[in-house]
Amino acid sequence: MERIYAPWRFEYVTEDKIEGCVFCHIYDNPNDDEKLGVVFRDENCYIVMNKYPYSPGHMMIIPNIHTDKIEELDDKVWLEMSLRVKQATKMLKEVLKAEGVNIGMNLSKAAGAGIAEHVHYHVLPRWLGDTNFITSIGNTRIYPVDFDKIYQTFKENSSKYFI
Numbered sequence: 001m002e003r004i005y006a007p008w009r010f011e012y013v014t015e016d017k018i019e020g021c022v023f024c025h026i027y028d029n030p031n032d033d034e035k036l037g038v039v040f041r042d043e044n045c046y047i048v049m050n051k052y053p054y055s056p057g058h059m060m061i062i063p064n065i066h067t068d069k070i071e072e073l074d075d076k077v078w079l080e081m082s083l084r085v086k087q088a089t090k091m092l093k094e095v096l097k098a099e100g101v102n103i104g105m106n107l108s109k110a111a112g113a114g115i116a117e118h119v120h121y122h123v124l125p126r127w128l129g130d131t132n133f134i135t136s137i138g139n140t141r142i143y144p145v146d147f148d149k150i151y152q153t154f155k156e157n158s159s160k161y162f163i
């Protein structure tokens with residue numbers, strides 16, 4: 001699928017190649033939060049913008065530890081992630097005026113995970129007609145909003161929602 005407007009993708013391609021697990025790399029490099037799109041860091045997980053968003057504002061909530069099995073996560077970690085999913089949903093509705101929100105995980109390649117080795121929770125805003133819009137213009141997604149602007153807006157609001 002071709003994306004007409006995807007500055008994140010451009011940056012991703014031009015960055016130094018990340019060796020090993022991308023999500024561990026993000027966790028290990030807090031000084032690059034701005035570049036990598038990290039919205040919030042918690043004790044056991046962090047929230048990052050998806051570099052290949054399905055819709056503008058698509059975030060992921062990722063445990064700090066590397067695992068491909070949610071059943072091996074400490075309950076404390078899982079509960080913290082669940083809380084952040086709930087709060088991220090509220091933020092998308094209020095800040096981006098999302099009319100709906102998809103949340104979910106793809107566990108393992110068989111379930112469609114892009115990065116199967118490190119579990120991650122998707123939280124993405126939806127609007128009525130957004131899929132119709134995508135379909136109607138043929139296999140191409142257009143993002144009229146500035147991704148960096150969304151990131152800055154999320155950052156500015158993070159202390160209000162992630163409490």
Ligand SMILES: [Zn+2]
Nearest residue numbers: 021024066118
């Ligand atoms: Zn990892």
